[in-house]
Amino acid sequence: MTVRMQTGLRQLQLGSGVVLLGYLFLHLLNHALGIWSLELAGRGLVLALWVWRSPPGTVALYGAATLHFALALRTIYARRHWTLPLAEWVRLWAGLSLPLLLIRHAVTTRLASSLYGFEPDYERVVVLLLTSGTQGLQLALLAPGWIHGCLGLWFRLRHFRWARRIKPLLLAAVVLLPLLSAAGFIRMMRTVEAKSAMLAAPDPKLVAHQFTLNAWRHDLVSFYLLLIAGAFVAGQLRNKVERRRSRSSSLSA
Structure with a gap:
């Protein structure tokens, strides 16, 4: 692969990653607004939905997610060894967990809205999470993606003197925002x-179609995991074939 192509792929990875990091930033910020009031968080949600549901926002978010994931599969396939520094293992683990959040988001909000007319607000979302017992999962899925994005951005910025100078401030922001989000x-x-003493009933539109939405989520997650496993196995097979050819060439020489 030429240097120009490698540079282009790195730029695509960075650009798509910045879009996804922006999505996570707004998501975490919306939750953090809940510290002040549910209504303020709701207004933030309206703004975020306006951004990401607009035609440019939709293309940017899902296009960036598709591109970033495709580049991740390529990296998994092309890797010659898996002896990585701890920071790289953390970034890899965190990055592979991010699509789980995006799949859940796409099914619960975008697909439910497009197919069944469900319009989310924070009270409906919270009721749904509480009644399904998945409120902890919602919080747990945000943090890894945020860590992955911030680590990836830092690996690019650490070569600049100004970034190293403000590293403590950046680290404080990286840690503080998820904590504020969880608190909100x-x-x-x-x-x-x-x-009320009892939670309100979940939105009837979601209840009526919950089985279908769960099936969509299950199928998408299974397909996602299958792609990752396929890229890893294909890469290992390629490495094995190359090692065998290398040994054969050495013997014949």
Whole structure:
């Protein structure tokens, strides 16, 4: 592969990663607004939905996700060895968990809205998570993607003197935003629970089609995991064939 092509692929990876990091930033910021009030978080959600559901936002988000994942599969396939520094293992683990959040988001909000007219707000989302017992999963899926994106961006910025100079501030921001997001989400859950002794019923549109949505989510997650496993196995087979050819060439020489 030429140097120009490698540079182009790295630029595509960086650009798509920045878009996904922006999505996560807005997601975490929306949750953090819940520290002040459910209504303020709701207004932030309206703005975020306006951004990501617009035609440019939709193309940017899902195009970046597809491109970033395709480049990740290529990296998994092309890797010659798996002796990696700890930071790279953390980034890899965190990055591979991000599509799980995007799949859940796409099915629960975008697909449910397109097919069944479900329009999410934070109270409906919180009720759905509480009644399904997946509120912890929602919080757990955000942090790894944020870590992956911030590590990837730092690996690019660490070569600049100004970035190394403000590294403590960047690290504080990276740590503080997820903590504020978790605190805001917990505050919103308590607010919704305090409105009545019993939680309101989940949105009837989601209840009526929950089985179909769950099937979509299950199939997409299975397909995603299959692609990762396929890229890894194909790469290992390629490495094995290349080692065998190399040994044969050495013997014949």
